[in-house]
Amino acid sequence: MFLIGIVTEGTVNGVGREHAIEAEGLVKEFGETLAVDDVSFAVPRGTVLGLLGPNGAGKTTTVRMMTTLTKPTRGTARVAGHDVLADPAAVRRSMGLTGQSATVDELLTGRENIWLIGSLYGLDKATVDRVGGELLERFSLTGAADRVVKTYSGGMRRRLDLAVSLVATPPVLFLDEPTTGLDPRSRVELWDVLRDLVEDGTTLLLTTQYLEEADQLADDIVVIDRGKVIAQGTPLELKDASGKAALVVTVSRAEDLGAAVERVRSAGLEAHVEEAARRITAPADGLSDVTRIASIFDGSGIEIDDLGLQRPSLDDVFLNLTGHRAEEVDGDAMDGDAHDGQEVPA
Amino acid sequence: MSHTEHGAIERPEIRHTTLWHQSVTIFRRNLIHIKRMPEMLLDVTIQPVMFVLLFAFVFGGAISVGAPAGYREWLLGGIMGQTIAFASFIVAVGLTADIDKGIVDRFRSLPINPAAILVGRSMSSITHSFIGIIVMSLTGLVVGWRIRGSVLEALAAYGLLLLWGFAMIWVGILVGSAMRSVEAVNGVMFTTMFPLTFLSNAFAPSEKMGTVLRAIAEWNPISALVQAVRELWGNTGPAPADSHLPMQHPVLFTILWTVGITAVVAPLALRTFRNRTLQ
Numbered sequence: 001m002f003l004i005g006i007v008t009e010g011t012v013n014g015v016g017r018e019h020a021i022e023a024e025g026l027v028k029e030f031g032e033t034l035a036v037d038d039v040s041f042a043v044p045r046g047t048v049l050g051l052l053g054p055n056g057a058g059k060t061t062t063v064r065m066m067t068t069l070t071k072p073t074r075g076t077a078r079v080a081g082h083d084v085l086a087d088p089a090a091v092r093r094s095m096g097l098t099g100q101s102a103t104v105d106e107l108l109t110g111r112e113n114i115w116l117i118g119s120l121y122g123l124d125k126a127t128v129d130r131v132g133g134e135l136l137e138r139f140s141l142t143g144a145a146d147r148v149v150k151t152y153s154g155g156m157r158r159r160l161d162l163a164v165s166l167v168a169t170p171p172v173l174f175l176d177e178p179t180t181g182l183d184p185r186s187r188v189e190l191w192d193v194l195r196d197l198v199e200d201g202t203t204l205l206l207t208t209q210y211l212e213e214a215d216q217l218a219d220d221i222v223v224i225d226r227g228k229v230i231a232q233g234t235p236l237e238l239k240d241a242s243g244k245a246a247l248v249v250t251v252s253r254a255e256d257l258g259a260a261v262e263r264v265r266s267a268g269l270e271a272h273v274e275e276a277a278r279r280i281t282a283p284a285d286g287l288s289d290v291t292r293i294a295s296i297f298d299g300s301g302i303e304i305d306d307l308g309l310q311r312p313s314l315d316d317v318f319l320n321l322t323g324h325r326a327e328e329v330d331g332d333a334m335d336g337d338a339h340d341g342q343e344v345p346a
Numbered sequence: 347m348s349h350t351e352h353g354a355i356e357r358p359e360i361r362h363t364t365l366w367h368q369s370v371t372i373f374r375r376n377l378i379h380i381k382r383m384p385e386m387l388l389d390v391t392i393q394p395v396m397f398v399l400l401f402a403f404v405f406g407g408a409i410s411v412g413a414p415a416g417y418r419e420w421l422l423g424g425i426m427g428q429t430i431a432f433a434s435f436i437v438a439v440g441l442t443a444d445i446d447k448g449i450v451d452r453f454r455s456l457p458i459n460p461a462a463i464l465v466g467r468s469m470s471s472i473t474h475s476f477i478g479i480i481v482m483s484l485t486g487l488v489v490g491w492r493i494r495g496s497v498l499e500a501l502a503a504y505g506l507l508l509l510w511g512f513a514m515i516w517v518g519i520l521v522g523s524a525m526r527s528v529e530a531v532n533g534v535m536f537t538t539m540f541p542l543t544f545l546s547n548a549f550a551p552s553e554k555m556g557t558v559l560r561a562i563a564e565w566n567p568i569s570a571l572v573q574a575v576r577e578l579w580g581n582t583g584p585a586p587a588d589s590h591l592p593m594q595h596p597v598l599f600t601i602l603w604t605v606g607i608t609a610v611v612a613p614l615a616l617r618t619f620r621n622r623t624l625q
Contacts, residue, residue: 067455071624093360093457103448107382108375119371120456122361131358148382168360 020045020172020203021066025075028061035061037227038075043205043220048198050218051207052318058227059207060100063176066205067097079172095172096165100180104160110136110145110152113164121168128167135163138193155186162190166197173197175206179213191216211314221314225322235314242317246310247284247293252303254278263296284309360457365465368458372466376440380474389436390478394429395485398422401549402489411551411582422486423576424548426507427568429482431543433475433511435535437518440467442531445523450623464619468515475511479504494580503578506600510571513604520615523622548572552593553586564590567603574600
């Protein structure tokens with residue numbers, strides 16, 4: 001177990017060192033069950049925090065506490081400087097939430113869903129029409145805008161759900177597993193939209209069980225398992241802490257493998273050989289080792305398919321921290337109950 | 347979804363809105379539901395009309411009442427009472443569905459007064475029930491029901507039905523917040539509301555019931571309402587002298603019952619709703 005302090009350098013709009021989201025010792029008990037156990041973290045303005053953990057780790061309950069939907073048993077949180085316990089109304093004015101189960105209204109059309117939330121945010125009809133039209137366009141929903149949501153696919157519902165949360169573009173957005181159930185293409189598209197939002201100054205907190213997603217989007221990652229924070233830091237810090245990077249060399253011809261291994265060893269590196277893959281891996285310190293090895297092979301007559309530095313994946317990090325892989329915990333058993341706040345440690 | 351095409355993201359200002367504005371928005375959303383699923387109105391249209399026809403033509407001959415135009419005219423006040431009592435059912439089903447689908451969570455994450463969820467739901471449910479009252483009035487006119495009192499008295503009867511509907515909203519919020527699914531609401535409401543409306547003077551005169559049953563029927567709050575609207579519409583004379591107190595003063599007792607039900611159920615309903623949605 002290790003903890004890495006998050007460097008706080010919010011610089012959006014010239015406001016330095018300001019946190020858009022802070023969790024302070026959040027605890028949530030459901031009867032005898034401790035769903036969230038002393039969770040603390042801070043998210044600088046205009047950055048993305050990935051709350052990473054398997055199903056049932058306490059992610060949804062943590063988000064529900066920070067978005068005023070559930071009262072913490074102990075501890076508190078602040079969103080855009082407002083305390084969730086002392087001033088929940090101000091918190092709700094500063095944030096948007098896209099829940100785990102797409103909570104759009106099935107009997108309304110896409111456009112009507114946007115109107116509904118826009119109107120509750122106090123936007124006038126002209127603004128809702130204009131902003132809503134842009135959002136529908138951006139999420140490829142223009143053609144389906146006047147169709148009842150009941151006829152939408154799962155991916156369309158999720159996109160509409162996000163569009164609805166964005167109608168007033170709140171400065172802080174909570175997204176609970178925004179891409180769960182999306183096909184790879186829709187997922188990448190959604191990531192693009194989220195990057196745009198962040199570029200524009202929005203602070204994002206997203207929960208995910210996909211390590212790739214956290215790696216792609218998050219500036220900082222908080223890993224929680226069984227209600228507890230077990231690690232936090234940037235994706236790079238987490239990977240570094242999980243083990244050294246590896247130099248990987250793949251030779252083109254199997255008969256060159258022996259000569260290549262000798263050269264790597266002569267450079268002072270400890271080489272491991274995978275004969276079938278014609279691949280040599282060696283723990284390396286960084287790019288300097290890569291350039292050193294590259295120059296050794298240059299002009300040696302050994303043909304190289306691939307040479308590079310491989311960092312441990314977040315998958316490795318997760319396995320290292322929890323002893324189990326992120327996506328193989330208890331299947332999807334907890335999914336359906338999440339909006340009831342019944343998330344229980346697995 | 348090409349993110350390269352658009353410019354800076356517009357940030358419209360989130361403005362403070364009144365409880366009224368929020369409630370009306372949610373009310374309009376609920377009306378869209380009725381528009382999209384007109385079959386939601388079956389409970390206040392086809393169903394009571396069937397009741398009128400079944401009771402009027404099947405039992406009509408067997409039950410003698412003191413109404414000027416016979417059983418059919420007398421029956422209508424009873425069916426109206428039953429229809430408005432079922433307003434609680436309509437509130438409960440709508441609220442449970444919204445909680446269950448996460449819509450209430452979404453509303454609660456917005457900068458609005460959570461009461462708007464209940465006020466909007468109540469407004470649409472009363473509208474729903476009153477569509478039924480209008481359909482019933484028209485059906486009544488077809489089968490021979492007439493308003494024989496003054497216009498003022500007739501309006502007072504409709505006013506009492508509306509008042510009763512407001513009391514029923516609280517029952518609906520209580521049941522809707524306590525139950526975990528629409529199916530559970532259906533089960534609870536059918537097994538309580540049907541006996542409750544039948545154990546009254548809605549379909550058969552209470553005077554002819556046995557002593558114990560008669561006492562239960564005449565003290566049943568629905569009976570006071572039904573007796574009141576019948577008297578105000580001139581569909582029946584005053585209750586006989588030997589009937590229980592609520593039958594002697596039906597208008598007064600209707601008001602007392604609605605105030606009483608509201609006073610007892612409203613705090614309970616609000617607490618249950620809060621506990622359910624803020625767990």
